[in-house]
Every structure is written in structure tokens, then in C-alpha cells.
Amino acid sequence: MVYLLESKLPENKSVVFALQYIYGVGKTRAVLICKKLGFSTNLKVKNLSENQIVQILSLINSLNLVLAHDLKKLKAGLTKNLVSIKSYRGLRRVRGLPVRGQRTHTNARTARRVRK
Template sequence: MVYLLETKLLETKSIFFALSTIYGIGKTQSFLICKRLGFSINLKVKHLSNDQIIKILKLIEVSNLRVTSELKKIQILILKRLINIKSYRGLRRIKGLPVRGQRTHTNARSARKK
């Protein structure tokens, strides 16, 4: 099993779908990474060499993608800022209500549980 950026990549998956399991890398970024490095989308993770894994890591560093724990920290700071300035979104988040204008009369059960 290959560990890449704090994420286990299943060896049976293609590199395209395996990269998209990393937090912060979606299908578009995964496709661009494969294209820049010249990998086939159908290339399996178990067929990657150590040099290719290092190339993937270097490309992610060079392209300044925020992934895994760094991205999670930024999102937490954004939410804390909204709460500190007492914006509408921050107050709704504190109360556990829907933030983006959804109705609360009949729905929003899942928002209240959080």
C-alpha cells in the first residue's frame, strides 16, 4: 500500500482515482497531475516506481496545492473568523442551523444534529 500525503492509496485503483481520494485534490487536479507527468489515467498505483511517486509529490509542492491537514487548518480558521466577527453565517453555525438559506420549518434535521 502506498502512502501519499497522509493518505493510503489502494494499489488496485488507477492513479487518476487514487489521487482524487487525497483531501484537497479533486478529479480535475488529478487529471492535470497525470497529464503533466505523462502518466496514463489507467496506470495502477501498484505499477508506480519510487521515482514516479517522488515526481508526484514535487509537482504538488511546486503547484502550491493546499492538501490534507494544511487545507483543514485553513477551513477551521475561516469558520473561527466568521464566529469571532459574529457574522450571520457564524451565528447560524454556532446554533447548529442551516447556514445557506435553507428552510427550517420542516427540514434541517441534520443541520441541528451537528
């Protein structure tokens, strides 16, 4: 197993799809990273050399991307800020109700169930 930024990358997947296992890296960023490094779309994680893994890490650091633990902390901080200033969105978060204007009369069972 290859570990990058606190994430396990599956060995049998191609690098483009394996990079998406890192929190904060989606399809667009994964393709961008592979294109900049010149990796084939068929290159598997198990075929990566140590040098290529170091190249991936150095490229991610040079792009100044907020990923993994830092991104989770940032999102949690933004949510705490909404709650602390008692905005509408923050109050809805605290009550476990839908935040983005969805109806609650007949729906929102999942929102209430998930957030508690």
C-alpha cells in the same frame, strides 16, 4: 500501500482515482497531475515506481496547492473567524442550523442532527 500527504492510496485503483483520496484533490486536479507527468489513465498505484511517486510529490509542491492538513486548518480558521466576528453565518454555525439560507420550518433535521 502507498502513502502520499497523510493519505493511503489504494493499490488496485488507477492513479487518477487514487489521487482523489488526498484531501483537497478532486477529479480535475488529479487529471491535471497525471497529464503533466504523462501517466496513462490505466496506470495502477501498485505499478508506480519510487521515481514516479517522487515526481508526483514534487509536482504537487511546485503547483503550490494547499492540501491535506493545511487545507483543514485553513477551513477551520475561516470558520472560527466567522464565529469570532459574530457574522450571521458564524452564529448559524454555532447554533447548528443551516448556514446557506435553507428553510428550517419543516426541514433541516439533518443539519441540526449532524452539527451537534
